[in-house]
Amino acid sequence: MHHLVGWGTTVGRGDVTRRSVLLGGLAVAGTGVLTGALGSGAAWAAAAPPIVDCAGWGARPNSAVVPIWNQRPVKILVHHTATANQADVSRDAAFALARGIQNYHMDVRHWLDTGQHFTISRGGIVMEGRHRSLEVLRIGRRQVEGAHCTGQNIVAVGIENEGTYTAADPPAALWNALRDMCAYICGQYGIRPTELFGHRDFKDTACPGDRLYGMLPRLRTEVAGVLGQRLEGAAAVKASWPLLRIADRGPVVLAAQYLLRDAGATGLVPDGRFGRPMADAIRRFQAQHGFEHVNGMIGGESWPVLARPVRRGEGGDAERAVETLAGRRGAESLPDVITAPVWQKLLGTGGAP
Known part of the structure; x- marks a missing residue:
């Protein structure tokens, strides 16, 4: 593969937002190492924390049979409840939260039970969410199907964090x-403790919040430590996609505008400013592709579709997006084809695969 000339150096207008800086700052140089023997054995098992089961917090019965898959999950997804950061950290408050979530999921969203597998209150009380999640976890060989993130419900354990x-x-x-x-x-x-993700890694959502999402590298490192492992350097930083919302601005926004035009958006003027016209164009794009969230944000669901493979010299808006980001990052050379990992590096959110 050649690494010569061919990509331009167009620099986008405006400055990156605080959110962009936070996400971009996660992409550090170098490589990381996870030391120790990590496999599917119990040699690095951790003690079970206190967990209140569904009966303990007064759960309703599930309305249908909870599906259980004969396979192990391969990752953990971290969520926040997007509720108030209340000062009441009592058990009663925690149990009321769990009941409120279950009522909403069953009565409003019409799910068979709570969507997530586990819930943690602001007081640190861990509760079983969906029935049988605790039972299956203790066995460690199967997976309760959740409803916390479309596309991840049979491969990821979902944890909601109050607040x-x-x-x-x-x-x-x-x-x-x-x-x-x-x-x-x-x-x-x-x-592996590296396989801890945020909800936004797979959907166009702010969940689990900018601050908690920005703490995921620390969480991976600390989880590795509990397991008697050492997570070194950039191994704690996973490759991801930036989250863009109204009021954001800068080269990443400009690149996204070019990619939206490449995907068929009309009437969108590339100016590096995320306003209502861009949000409307994103909603049309999300609806066209049948996404779960039609909300006008670009996150972990929209980026992989927008950031298609782009070949050097093909011209058009997609190549303009590459040129915008290449100029911003000061890249001296680029591969012939820009694929997802290269896009993530250009966007400032590169990391370990």
């Missing part, structure tokens, strides 16, 4: 419980 972590960090009690719960799940299923 909204867009501008606030989770309290220590919740954080410690999340770390210990993730370590236990990893030990039971043989999941």
Whole structure:
């Protein structure tokens, strides 16, 4: 593969937002190493934290049989409930939260039970979410099908964390419980601590909030430590996609505008500013592709479709998007074809695969 000339150096207008800086800052140079023997054995098992089962917090019966798959999950997805960061950290408050989530999922969304497998309160109380999740976890060989993230429900354990972590960090009690719960799940299923993700990695959503999402490298490192492993350097940073929303601006927004035009958006003026016209164009794009979230944000579901493979010299808006980002990153050379990992590096969110 050649690494010569062919890509331009067009620089986008405007400055990146705080969100873009946060996400871009996760892409550090170098390589990382996860030391120790990690496999599907229990040699690196972690102790089970206290977990309140469904009966303990007063769950309703599930309305249908909970599907259980004869396979192990391979990752953990971290969510936030997007509820108030309340000061009441009592068990009663935690149980009321769990009941409220179940009522919403069953009565409004018409699911058979709570969508996530586990819920952690701001007081650090870990609760079973969907029935049989705790039973199956303790066995460590099968997976309860969840409803926490389309496309991930039979391969990922979903954990909801009480609160909204867009501008606030989770309290220590919740954080410690999340770390210990993730370590236990990893030990039971043989999941590498690097395989901890946020909801936004797979959907166009702000979940689990900018602050909690930005703490995922720390979470991976701490979970590895609980398991007696050492996660070094960039191994704790996973390749991802940036989240773009109204009021964002800069080269990443400009590149996204070019990619939307490449995907067929009309009437969109590439100016590096995320306003209502861009949000409307994204909604049309999301609806056209049948995405779950038609919300006008670009995240882990829209980017992989927008950032298609682009060949050097093909011209058009897709190549303009590459040139915008290449100029921003100061790249001296690029491969002949821009694929997803290269896009992520250009977007400032590269990392370990």
